[in-house]
Amino acid sequence: MPGSEFVMETKVPVGVALRGGTLAFGDKVIFESLDLDIPAGRTTCLLGPSGVGKSSLLRMIADISPEAAANRLVSSDGGAIEGRIAYMDQRDLLLPWLSVLDNVTLGARLRGAAPDRQRAQALLAKVGLAGESKSLPAALSGGMRQRAALARTLMEDRAIVLMDEPFSSLDALTRLRLQDLAAALLAGRTVLLVTHDPLEALRLGHRILVMRGSPARIASVLEPDGLPPRPADDPNLHGLAAAILAELAG
Amino acid sequence: MTEPITDTMTNKMQSITRGLVSFAILIAAWQALVWGTGVEFFILPGPWLVLHALIANLELVSRHAAITLLEIVLGLLCGCSLGMVSAISLSWFPKVRRWLLPLLVVAQAIPVFALAPVLVLWLGYGLASKVMMASLIIFFPVTTAFLDGLRRTELGWLDLARTMTAGQAGSGRWAALRHIRIPAALPALASGLRVAAAVAPIGAVVGEWVGSSAGLGYLMLHANGRMQIDLLFAALFVLAAMAVTIFFSIDWLLRRLLPWQPDSLPNE
Numbered sequence: 001m002p003g004s005e006f007v008m009e010t011k012v013p014v015g016v017a018l019r020g021g022t023l024a025f026g027d028k029v030i031f032e033s034l035d036l037d038i039p040a041g042r043t044t045c046l047l048g049p050s051g052v053g054k055s056s057l058l059r060m061i062a063d064i065s066p067e068a069a070a071n072r073l074v075s076s077d078g079g080a081i082e083g084r085i086a087y088m089d090q091r092d093l094l095l096p097w098l099s100v101l102d103n104v105t106l107g108a109r110l111r112g113a114a115p116d117r118q119r120a121q122a123l124l125a126k127v128g129l130a131g132e133s134k135s136l137p138a139a140l141s142g143g144m145r146q147r148a149a150l151a152r153t154l155m156e157d158r159a160i161v162l163m164d165e166p167f168s169s170l171d172a173l174t175r176l177r178l179q180d181l182a183a184a185l186l187a188g189r190t191v192l193l194v195t196h197d198p199l200e201a202l203r204l205g206h207r208i209l210v211m212r213g214s215p216a217r218i219a220s221v222l223e224p225d226g227l228p229p230r231p232a233d234d235p236n237l238h239g240l241a242a243a244i245l246a247e248l249a250g
Numbered sequence: 251m252t253e254p255i256t257d258t259m260t261n262k263m264q265s266i267t268r269g270l271v272s273f274a275i276l277i278a279a280w281q282a283l284v285w286g287t288g289v290e291f292f293i294l295p296g297p298w299l300v301l302h303a304l305i306a307n308l309e310l311v312s313r314h315a316a317i318t319l320l321e322i323v324l325g326l327l328c329g330c331s332l333g334m335v336s337a338i339s340l341s342w343f344p345k346v347r348r349w350l351l352p353l354l355v356v357a358q359a360i361p362v363f364a365l366a367p368v369l370v371l372w373l374g375y376g377l378a379s380k381v382m383m384a385s386l387i388i389f390f391p392v393t394t395a396f397l398d399g400l401r402r403t404e405l406g407w408l409d410l411a412r413t414m415t416a417g418q419a420g421s422g423r424w425a426a427l428r429h430i431r432i433p434a435a436l437p438a439l440a441s442g443l444r445v446a447a448a449v450a451p452i453g454a455v456v457g458e459w460v461g462s463s464a465g466l467g468y469l470m471l472h473a474n475g476r477m478q479i480d481l482l483f484a485a486l487f488v489l490a491a492m493a494v495t496i497f498f499s500i501d502w503l504l505r506r507l508l509p510w511q512p513d514s515l516p517n518e
Contacts, residue, residue, distance in 0.1 A: 063413075087410060107414040111418050
C-alpha cells in the first residue's frame with residue numbers, strides 16, 4: 001500500500017483485557033463476571049445473535065455506556081486505556097453540516113488542536129474519497145459515507161479501534177470492498193469488531209469470539225487459518241460460517 | 251448542471267408570479283367589497299384611496315415607518331440574542347434549568363400586551379419601551395425552540411465526541427457543545443427565529459399603541475382619531491409590507507445559512 005507510512009503513524013500495539021465485566025439494565029442481567037481478551041495488534045471479532053449484548057460490551061470498553069460503572073479494563077502495557085481508543089459505529093455519524101474533510105478532522109477540533117489537513121487528505125485518498133473532501137455527507141452514497149467514517153477513525157490514530165457492525169448497512173459488494181480496505185488500513189492495530197455476520201468475522205478476524213446465552217458468555221473461540229482479509233470465496237470459510245450459524249441458532 | 255439551475259429559476263419565477271397573483275386577487279376582493287357593500291370611505295376606503303393617501307403622505311409615513319423598523323430590528327436583535335444565550339445557559343446548567351424553566355413557562359402565560367403600559371411607565375415613551383416589548387414577545391419562542399434543539403442532539407455524535415476527547419485535559423463537554431450541540435440545534439433555532447420575525451412587528455406596534463410619539467402604530471392611532479381612515483390603512487399597508495419583507499428576508503437568510511437542512515416537503 002504505497003504511502004501508507006505517511007497516513008499510518010506507528011503505534012505500539014496494545015492489548016486490552018476485561019475482567020469481571022458486568023452489565024445489567026434494571027433487573028435484566030446482560031452479562032456478569034465476563035472475561036474478555038483482545039490481543040495486541042490483532043483483529044478480534046465478536047459474534048453473537050441480536051440483543052445478546054455485544055454492542056453493549058463494546059460501548060462499555062469504549063467508555064460511552066452510562067452503565068459502564070462495572071468496567072474493569074486493563075491494558076497489556078499497564079498504561080491507561082482512556083484516550084487510546086477510536087470508535088466506529090454502524091451508522092457513519094458524519095456531521096451533516098461539515099464537509100467530508102472537516103468530518104475527518106473533527107477529533108482535532110474537539111480537542112482544540114490544529115487539524116492536520118494534509119494527513120486527512122491523504123487518508124481520504126486511501127479510502128477512495130480524494131475528490132469528495134469538500135462535499136457534504138448528504139451528497140455521498142452509503143458506502144462513501146462509511147468510507148469517510150473509516151478515514152475519520154484512522155485519523156484518530158489510536159492504538160485500539162472498536163468497530164460496531166461498521167459495514168452492516170451496506171450492500172454485499174460494497175461491504176466486501178470495505179472489508180478489504182479496512183483490513184489493509186487497520187493491519188497491526190488492536191481491533192475489536194462486533195458483527196452478526198459470521199462470514200465477515202471469518203474474513204477479518206485473527207480471532208473470533210462467539211457470544212451467546214443469557215446472561216451472555218463467550219461460548220467459543222475460533223482462530224481460522226491464514227491471515228485476514230481472507231477471500232470471500234474460500235470454501236473453508238463458508239463451512240466454518242455454517243458451523244458458527246448452527247452454534248448461534250443452537 | 252444547467253438543468254437544475256433552470257429549474258430553480260423557473261421555481262422562483264413561479265413563486266413570484268403566485269405572490270403577485272395572490273396580491274392582485276386580494277386587492278380585487280377588497281375593491282369588490284367596497285363596491286358591493288357601498289360602505290362609506292371613512293369606514294373602509296378602497297385600495298385606490300389608500301394608495302392616494304400613501305403617495306400624498308409618503309414623507310410622513312416613511313418617517314414613522316423608519317422608527318417602527320428600527321424598533322423591530324433592535325427588538326429582534328435583543329430578543330434573539332437573549333433567547334439564544336438563555337437556551338445555551340439552560341442547557342449547560344441543569345440546576346438552573348430545573349429552577350428557571352417552569353418559571354419561564356409560567357411567565358409566558360402572562361399576556362405580554364398587559365405589560366405594555368408598565369413598560370411605557372418604566373422606560374418612557376421612546377424607543378426603549380418598544381424594543382423591550384418586541385424583545386419580550388420574541389424571547390420565549392427563540393429560547394424554547396433553541397433549547398429543544400440543544401436537548402435533542404443525536405446521541406451517537408456525542409458518544410463519538412466522548413471517545414475523541416477521552417483523556418484530554420479541559421472540558422470535552424464545552425467542545426461537544428460548540429462543535430456538535432449548537433450546530434445540530436441550528437435548524438430548531440431557525441424555527442424560533444422565523445416565529446420571532448413574524449411576531450416582532452406585533453410587539454413594536456402594541457408598544458406604540460400604548461404610549462408613543464412616533465412610529466406606524468402611533469400614526470395609525472393618530473389618523474384613526476382624526477378620521478383619516480385612508481391614512482390609517484396606508485400605514486397598515488406599509489406595516490404589513492414591512493412585516494412580510496422581514497419574515498421572508500430572515501427565512502431566505504436561514505435557508506442560505508443551513509444548506510445541509512433542506513426542505514423535505516414536496517414542492518408540488
